[in-house]
Amino acid sequence: MAALRLLLVEDDDALAELLKWHFSKQNFEVVHTRDGDEALLLARENPPDIMLLDWMVEGTSGIEVCRQLRRYPETANLPIIMLTARGEEDDRIRGLETGADDYVTKPFSPRELVARVLAVLRRIRPAxxxxxxxxxxxxxxxxxxxxxxxxxxxxxxxxxxxxxxxxxxxxxxxxxxxxxxxxxxxxxxxxxxxxxxxxxxxxxxxxxxxxxxxxxxxxxxxxxxxxxxxx
CATH class of the missing domain: 1.10.10.10 (Winged helix-like DNA-binding domain superfamily/Winged helix DNA-binding domain)
Structure with a gap:
């Protein structure tokens, strides 16, 4: 099976490198950006199979990126998992109501995150x-x-x-x-x-x-x- 494309929007470079390593081992092609505005352009120009989106990034916030992507036909059904240090219930609910498919609170296990990504993809892509x-x-x-x-x-x-x-x-x-x-x-x-x-x-x-x-x-x-x- 061809590599799956993952768009990683994360401004912590050390964490981004760690996640790129774990996902590359699972046959993912990872595209990384620190910037919410660039994430919007990348997602619309070439929609990935799934997006990992940090809430607090440079430029447009992750929550606003998610909201905008849900408005465009080409990204309306793009699987999005929010990454955030905000663990309060209201924040989790807000993220899910904005259109995120899942919500992962930092700190997290990279292996668990890979498992969550694969679970979301199996729901979205039965193949x-x-x-x-x-x-x-x-x-x-x-x-x-x-x-x-x-x-x-x-x-x-x-x-x-x-x-x-x-x-x-x-x-x-x-x-x-x-x-x-x-x-x-x-x-x-x-x-x-x-x-x-x-x-x-x-x-x-x-x-x-x-x-x-x-x-x-x-x-x-x-x-x-x-x-x-x-x-």
Whole structure:
């Protein structure tokens, strides 16, 4: 499995180095910044698989970074774990209400933090622990490379299979055409962006037979998501 990308927002350089070492051992690619404003740019330009976000960092505070990321389609469902020395109940509640998926109080064990990150990712991305993905009435068997919709086999090509798998690993998360192009064909590919639209149309045609509802949502000026919400 490819390395998972973790965005670490922490202004304690010694702690950041310690965490980078522990997570690299677990096949994570760690991107580190001390600054909340830079964290916002990094997260929106290339959304990571998960973010570790310290409450008190340079620039925009961690709590405000979390609040802003929840407003943007491309990061609305980004898993975020808050790191903080603030252990009071009101602070924990505030962090979770802002949109954090978990809240870890300093000092903490790096091994426990790794375990918490993996637990959150298993909830968000079932493919990390399962051989089958499901969303709504779509079933994807990752071993046999078979797809079913409403109990009936769906015939799709290998490119559409990879595209659907990526969307099913991150349900409700919006991916731009550029990000989907990078994922399917690689960053050095010369393939045009409109090719993504072609494969999305093919995937929709295969999945939406017999008048079944369209589960691939087009987000204007943003991209595509596997999502039943039409808003």
């Amino acid at each position: 990390l622990s399962k051989e089958q993905l499901t969303y709504n009435d779509i079933e994807m068997d990752l071993v046999s490379h078979r797809v079913k919709r409403a109990g009936t086999n769906v015939s799709i090509g290998p490119t559409e299979f990879r595209l659907l798998r990526h969307l099913m690993e991150y349900p409700r998360r919006v991916f731009s055409r550029e990000k989907l192009l990078d994922y399917i064909w690689g960053q050095d590919s010369d393939i045009e962006l409109r090719t993504v639209d072609v494969h999305i149309r093919r995937l929709r045609k295969a999945l939406n037979r017999d008048g079944l509802p369209d589960l691939i949502r087009t987000v204007r000026s943003a991209g595509y998501a596997l999502d039943t919400d039409e808003e």
